Amino acid sequence: MNSRLYGNLIFELSKEGRKGYSLPRNNYGSYEIPASMRRAEEAALPECDELTVVRHYTNLSNNNFGVDTGFYPLGSCTMKYNPKINEEMAAQPQFQNLHPLQPEHTVVGARALVILLEKSLCALTGLAHFTFKPYAGAHGELTGLMVIDNYHRSRGDMARKKVIVPDSAHGTNPASAAVCGLEIVEVKSLANGQVDFEDLQRIVAEQGAEIAAMMMTNPNTLGLFETRIPEIAKLIHDCGGLMYYDGANLNPMLGACRPGDMGFDVMHINLHKTFSTPHGGGGPGSGPVGVREGLQEHFPFVSPYHGNFGVMMRAYAYILSLGRDQVKMVGPLATLNANYIKESLKDVYELPIDTTCCHEFVFDGLKDKSTGVTTMDIAKRLLDYGYHAPTIYFPLLFHESLMIEPTENESKETLDGFITVMRQIAEEAKADPELVKSAPHTTPIGRVDDVLAAKHPVTTYKQLRNEQN
Numbered sequence: 001m002n003s004r005l006y007g008n009l010i011f012e013l014s015k016e017g018r019k020g021y022s023l024p025r026n027n028y029g030s031y032e033i034p035a036s037m038r039r040a041e042e043a044a045l046p047e048c049d050e051l052t053v054v055r056h057y058t059n060l061s062n063n064n065f066g067v068d069t070g071f072y073p074l075g076s077c078t079m080k081y082n083p084k085i086n087e088e089m090a091a092q093p094q095f096q097n098l099h100p101l102q103p104e105h106t107v108v109g110a111r112a113l114v115i116l117l118e119k120s121l122c123a124l125t126g127l128a129h130f131t132f133k134p135y136a137g138a139h140g141e142l143t144g145l146m147v148i149d150n151y152h153r154s155r156g157d158m159a160r161k162k163v164i165v166p167d168s169a170h171g172t173n174p175a176s177a178a179v180c181g182l183e184i185v186e187v188k189s190l191a192n193g194q195v196d197f198e199d200l201q202r203i204v205a206e207q208g209a210e211i212a213a214m215m216m217t218n219p220n221t222l223g224l225f226e227t228r229i230p231e232i233a234k235l236i237h238d239c240g241g242l243m244y245y246d247g248a249n250l251n252p253m254l255g256a257c258r259p260g261d262m263g264f265d266v267m268h269i270n271l272h273k274t275f276s277t278p279h280g281g282g283g284p285g286s287g288p289v290g291v292r293e294g295l296q297e298h299f300p301f302v303s304p305y306h307g308n309f310g311v312m313m314r315a316y317a318y319i320l321s322l323g324r325d326q327v328k329m330v331g332p333l334a335t336l337n338a339n340y341i342k343e344s345l346k347d348v349y350e351l352p353i354d355t356t357c358c359h360e361f362v363f364d365g366l367k368d369k370s371t372g373v374t375t376m377d378i379a380k381r382l383l384d385y386g387y388h389a390p391t392i393y394f395p396l397l398f399h400e401s402l403m404i405e406p407t408e409n410e411s412k413e414t415l416d417g418f419i420t421v422m423r424q425i426a427e428e429a430k431a432d433p434e435l436v437k438s439a440p441h442t443t444p445i446g447r448v449d450d451v452l453a454a455k456h457p458v459t460t461y462k463q464l465r466n467e468q469n
């Protein structure tokens with residue numbers, strides 16, 4: 001891209017008086033906006049011809065990394081291919097132009113879709129009812145915990161104000177519990193990555209009467225299947241608590257097993273993860289909450305409408321296009337792909353828990369620690385080779401976490417290409433560590449100051465014209 005010609009900012013391309021449009025002759029007289037409602041000066045908008053605008057934005061879009069341009073093994077996020085049929089379905093004007101306040105008899109099709117999607121999710125999870133109001137996974141967690149809180153209070157059980165959360169949990173779990181006004185009790189993980197059942201027994205023995213729920217994700221945030229769920233569920237149920245399933249990792253379970261059958265009472269699903277909606281950059285999302293029979297009367301009021309309808313349409317299109325038999329392949333294929341990468345790289349990358357994983361797994365940086373090359377360096381170097389980085393420095397259980405999730409969609413050739421590059425980077429780290437430590441070398445922007453960018457984002461353009469005045 002010629003950044004000088006097409007500019008980093010559209011304002012830099014502006015030439016006074018240049019236009020990309022011409023309006024038709026006005027045959028209908030004119031209307032002046034009252035002076036009191038007009039701005040004193042003209043807005044400093046960029047003035048460009050159409051072709052310059054098209055090239056500027058097309059070039060900008062090419063600077064973005066997306067799952068449509070390359071492999072995106074971002075663990076914990078399930079960045080899977082989003083089939084174009086989903087987009088076509090969601091873009092149908094009959095659905096896209098719906099208004100939430102339309103009379104009910106004009107939205108029968110949309111309502112049918114909600115009901116059919118609910119039925120599909122019930123069949124896939126083993127739960128009885130879903131609400132689609134939550135706008136994301138974290139919103140679903142809060143909604144689900146409110147269900148649990150409402151349930152205990154409806155029984156007059158006011159003492160249950162504690163939620164058990166594993167130390168490996170996603171940060172949103174304790175955050176949602178806190179927002180819900182509940183106290184967090186952390187349960188430890190064992191060296192094998194699973195919940196420490198003895199520690200859990202101790203917590204329940206000491207605080208059982210105050211436990212509202214236990215939150216778990218299975219497979220957990222290390223991509224490991226928690227094998228003691230039936231015992232854990234019994235322990236929590238026996239003390240009067242409920243089991244909450246964080247469904248962000250439902251992907252590898254599809255067709256293999258169901259949270260409802262494992263003993264979970266309430267769960268959320270991240271439709272944008274497991275059921276394919278583009279969600280890079282934070283949205284849009286949908287976090288429907290499912291409950292077992294009887295708990296649906298405790299659904300709280302968290303939003304007035306049926307959540308992000310477009311995400312629901314994409315999810316339903318994904319489920320329908322896979323169909324009953326193919327949907328059973330999702331989990332096993334995601335699991336196969338992750339294990340294939342793990343086994344192909346574990347001789348050069350540190351695998352702290354060497355066991356069969358589900359859809360994702362975590363390396364703890366390079367095996368050879370003498371090179372000084374960090375997980376951050378590896379992530380940056382991957383960009384030079386055209387790959388999005390895996391999730392880095394999460395989970396927090398290891399210092400150099402590198403969390404890889406390929407998803408079910410990727411071909412063996414793509415996985416082999418990634419494996420080759422990861423091995424190449426390990427070689428470079430040995431032969432020429434500076435090459436990796438100074439990466440990326442081919443992207444328009446090198447390393448940014450993440451903290452500064454997050455804490456002091458500059459999101460507006462200082463208007464030159466105003467500056468000159």
Ligand SMILES: *Cc1c(COP(=O)(O)O)cnc(C)c1O
Pocket residue numbers: 076077136137138139170172173217221246248249270285287
């Ligand atoms: C992504 C994720 C969440 C939060 O979901 P959002 O849709 O991003 O709000 C919660 N738990 C786990 C394990 C996740 O991976």
